[in-house]
Amino acid sequence: MELGIRGKRALVCAASKGLGFGCAEALAAEGVDLLINARSPGPLEAAARDLAGRFGVEVQAVAADITTPEGRGRVLDALGGAVDILVTNAGGPPPGIWTDWQRQDFIDAIDANMLSPVALMQALVPGMMQRGWGRVVNITSMAVKAPIPVLGLSNSARTGLTGFVAGTARQVAERGVTINNLLPGLHDTDRARALDAAAAEAAAIPLEEARRRREAGIPARRYGTAAEFGAMCAFLCSDKAGFIVGQNILLDGGQVNATL
Ligand SMILES: NC(=O)c1ccc[n+]([C@@H]2O[C@H](COP(=O)([O-])OP(=O)(O)OC[C@H]3O[C@@H](n4cnc5c(N)ncnc54)[C@H](OP(=O)(O)O)[C@@H]3O)[C@@H](O)[C@H]2O)c1
Secondary structure: OOOOOOOOEEEEOOOOOHHHHHHHHHHHHOOOEEEEEEOOHHHHHHHHHHHHHHHOOOEEEEEOOOOOHHHHHHHHHHHOOOOOEEEEOOOOOOOOOOOOOOHHHHHHHHHHHHHHHHHHHHHHHHHHHHHOOEEEEEEOOHHHOOOOHHHHHHHHHHHHHHHHHHHHHHHHHHHOEEEEEEEEOOEOOHHHHHHHHHHHHHHOOOHHHHHHHHHHOOOOOOOEOHHHHHHHHHHHOOHHHOOOOOOEEEEOOOOOOOOO
16 A cells, blocks of 8 residues: 655654664655654664665654753754654653652653653644644553553553643644554563563563563464554554544554453
């Protein structure tokens, strides 16, 4: 299927690895020029060279912490103009126990996983509305549909973002801009491997056993891949997806046990 976005320009945040990279790769494969971002310059520049080399698109790389105003400022300055597609993403909050989290832990999580995507949308969606076309995909988590006990900070912050998107998506759709959220379940990335390690330590079991137990809880009996995730992101960013507005789309191998 031709997605109709060749020649468009996208900002993909937190994209040197994992799900963000999967989204950047799928957009590059559709002929979209990119600005990708992550904090560590080495892996980021390697990712940019890889995508530009394989797909022949322009790829800018800006090393910056997207969860800080300074980092976002540098990314937005480097964009220097129109962007048609925005994919928001950042690292997830640390696991823990609900009794341990202090006010600052919540503030940090809300800054990273709610207010950063909100700030990026506020900066870039008005231009999309003026031009009459835009796509925003926020990478959130299945935790907004089914809370994950050890990820209470994520459950809280991402649900706030979900509420913001629900209201805002319906205010911008008439100008050709769609905003949707992609909700990953377990995917085989560094983040998932770190959570496997935390689960192994908590249960005093080997890492492989922790992963096997987590896979057993997924009807597909495996973790998802960044490529599968990226393919859905590219479709949501496509010209074909203009009637999908304010949705929360789970990619979880069936793990959330719900009829709707
Ligand atoms: N993988 C899963 O199973 C899963 C499930 C549910 C939700 N999620 C959520 O999905 C998001 C992506 O997860 P992932 O598995 O792809 O993680 P990952 O494999 O650890 O990759 C994270 C990427 O984001 C970059 N990054 C992290 N913090 C950043 C920041 N503050 N500013 C800019 N770039 C940043 C990293 O590069 P640098 O470290 O160099 O910055 C890296 O490129 C996270 O919020 C995660 O909580 C993941």
